[in-house]
Amino acid sequence: MRMGGATAEQGCLRLKQVPTGRCAVCGVRQASFCSVLSTAELQQLHAMSSQKIFEPGELIVEEDASVRQVANVLSGTIKLFKLLPDGRQQITGFLFGGDFLGPMLSGEYATFAEAVNRVELCMFDQDRLRERMDAWPHLERRLFEDATQTLDRALDWMLLLGRKTATERVASFFVMLADRVGEKNDATAVVEVPMSRSDIADYLGLTMETVSRQISQLKRAGLLAAQGQHVLEIRDLPTLRRRAEGSQ
Amino acid sequence: MRMGGATAEQGCLRLKQVPTGRCAVCGVRQASFCSVLSTAELQQLHAMSSQKIFEPGELIVEEDASVRQVANVLSGTIKLFKLLPDGRQQITGFLFGGDFLGPMLSGEYATFAEAVNRVELCMFDQDRLRERMDAWPHLERRLFEDATQTLDRALDWMLLLGRKTATERVASFFVMLADRVGEKNDATAVVEVPMSRSDIADYLGLTMETVSRQISQLKRAGLLAAQGQHVLEIRDLPTLRRRAEGSQ
DNA sequence: ACAGCGCTTTGATGTGTATCAAACCGGGGC
DNA sequence: GCCCCGGTTTGATACACATCAAAGCGCTGT
Numbered sequence: 076m077r078m079g080g081a082t083a084e085q086g087c088l089r090l091k092q093v094p095t096g097r098c099a100v101c102g103v104r105q106a107s108f109c110s111v112l113s114t115a116e117l118q119q120l121h122a123m124s125s126q127k128i129f130e131p132g133e134l135i136v137e138e139d140a141s142v143r144q145v146a147n148v149l150s151g152t153i154k155l156f157k158l159l160p161d162g163r164q165q166i167t168g169f170l171f172g173g174d175f176l177g178p179m180l181s182g183e184y185a186t187f188a189e190a191v192n193r194v195e196l197c198m199f200d201q202d203r204l205r206e207r208m209d210a211w212p213h214l215e216r217r218l219f220e221d222a223t224q225t226l227d228r229a230l231d232w233m234l235l236l237g238r239k240t241a242t243e244r245v246a247s248f249f250v251m252l253a254d255r256v257g258e259k260n261d262a263t264a265v266v267e268v269p270m271s272r273s274d275i276a277d278y279l280g281l282t283m284e285t286v287s288r289q290i291s292q293l294k295r296a297g298l299l300a301a302q303g304q305h306v307l308e309i310r311d312l313p314t315l316r317r318r319a320e321g322s323q
Numbered sequence: 324m325r326m327g328g329a330t331a332e333q334g335c336l337r338l339k340q341v342p343t344g345r346c347a348v349c350g351v352r353q354a355s356f357c358s359v360l361s362t363a364e365l366q367q368l369h370a371m372s373s374q375k376i377f378e379p380g381e382l383i384v385e386e387d388a389s390v391r392q393v394a395n396v397l398s399g400t401i402k403l404f405k406l407l408p409d410g411r412q413q414i415t416g417f418l419f420g421g422d423f424l425g426p427m428l429s430g431e432y433a434t435f436a437e438a439v440n441r442v443e444l445c446m447f448d449q450d451r452l453r454e455r456m457d458a459w460p461h462l463e464r465r466l467f468e469d470a471t472q473t474l475d476r477a478l479d480w481m482l483l484l485g486r487k488t489a490t491e492r493v494a495s496f497f498v499m500l501a502d503r504v505g506e507k508n509d510a511t512a513v514v515e516v517p518m519s520r521s522d523i524a525d526y527l528g529l530t531m532e533t534v535s536r537q538i539s540q541l542k543r544a545g546l547l548a549a550q551g552q553h554v555l556e557i558r559d560l561p562t563l564r565r566r567a568e569g570s571q
Numbered sequence: 572a573c574a575g576c577g578c579t580t581t582g583a584t585g586t587g588t589a590t591c592a593a594a595c596c597g598g599g600g601c
Numbered sequence: 602g603c604c605c606c607g608g609t610t611t612g613a614t615a616c617a618c619a620t621c622a623a624a625g626c627g628c629t630g631t
Contacts, residue, residue: 165482229477234413236484237528280485
């Protein structure tokens with residue numbers, strides 16, 4: 076059924092040279108790895124993709140699951156995390172719209188992935204995407220770049236987890252949100268904060284209570300202001316950045 | 324001068340089909356990215372390589388330096404680290420013989436690199452190696468795998484830095500050493516520990532004193548035993564592994 | 572052999588954040 | 602409108618690790 080549709084769209088393609096179907100209206104295409112594909116390549120990938128919705132709190136992948144699915148995040152927020160045997164949790168990253176979920180080389184996820192809010196994924200069979208990666212060097216390059224960026228972020232977070240104070244960590248967290256999903260002006264930003272205090276804590280290596288106290292303090296200092304549940308205004312991004320690095 | 328030598332070696336190549344010159348006697352070739360290259364490819368790379376020695380404590384690369392050199396570690400240990408403005412330091416990883424030093428995609432190092440002990444590097448011009456990467460997909464794949472492994476290790480370390488106790492961190496450190504550079508038997512291992520207590524502390528997000536106390540404690544528990552300065556025996560690796568994960 | 576020096580270990584005390592506990596707040600259902 | 606109820610905030614206390622301080626140990630050079 077879907078294949079038939081794809082073929083019809085491929086017919087159109089030669090005339091229009093723009094993506095058709097889902098990809099045409101995909102809000103994150105330019106932000107995702109799909110941005111490096113030609114229209115023809117996009118059609119091929121489109122034909123092997125499938126969409127899926129995950130509800131808040133739903134587990135998307137289990138650690139060490141030898142998965143066969145990888146995905147683009149179309150919308151929503153995903154937390155990636157690791158657990159110790161006694162239940163202690165460390166969130167290793169969040170994924171937002173346009174981000175790629177899945178290991179392309181190891182075959183296994185080294186972390187759990189869970190939907191923070193309602194998440195919409197565009198999924199691919201891992202082996203079939205790997206075939207495409209073998210065939211299209213620009214796709215492999217793009218996924219390599221993705222891994223490089225993820226690594227850079229992980230190294231920055233190691234500095235945070237190993238050496239920053241609670242205030243610096245919380246400031247860093249909001250700077251990260253502003254940079255990745257914020258509506259930024261010159262000095263201010265509005266960010267959606269879909270995750271709970273305890274998720275923030277598990278990302279920052281703190282407790283929920285400490286996070287809450289630090290946020291209250293930043294609000295009192297006039298650097299942060301609530302804009303309704305789950306939406307927050309950063310009122311002085313440069314100062315917040317300085318605090319995140321400990322330069323007072 | 325060097326080019327002439329390389330050409331002569333290329334002549335030999337067709338007869339012998341084994342690496343010649345430095346590469347032939349390179350102790351880390353099989354462990355490095357060179358292992359994926361054919362003899363002919365190795366010759367080409369050999370012709371564009373140069374060796375360099377760094378003395379203990381010497382800075383190899385500066386953060387955000389837009390470097391043009393990348394390298395294989397031939398021998399010695401390198402620490403990679405980040406700094407906060409006030410001097411707080413986080414070591415993000417160590418490199419040992421066979422490991423690759425350098426970012427292949429970003430063009431910039433996001434960390435400092437410093438020689439822990441005497442380090443011997445086999446260096447390449449970044450742009451020229453990138454050309455080779457463009458030309459040889461198996462080389463790009465290998466460097467991608469390298470980045471993937473580095474990322475996996477960074478994520479594991481985030482769990483350590485965010486959620487493990489001092490004992491668990493120090494146990495994890497020696498488990499890491501055993502796995503990467505240890506002479507392992509069934510249950511025991513002998514590892515070289517070239518870095519100082521304060522480097523270990525900066526890797527584990529602790530202080531020198533805490534590291535020292537934890538090591539003393541592991542010695543008293545019979546899990547660790549000194550074998551001269553900078554060499555240490557792990558007397559019960561499985562138990563140490565369990566401690567590293569907090570399962571008592 | 573001895574002195575000097577850097578690194579490490581051990582000890583005494585301090586503190587930032589965790590833990591325990593209670594009050595608060597906002598949204599959804601009846 | 603009001604009552605739950607989960608998530609959040611605030612408060613009181615505890616503790617793991619940091620900090621400050623001194624002693625120990627093993628090189629290196631003379």
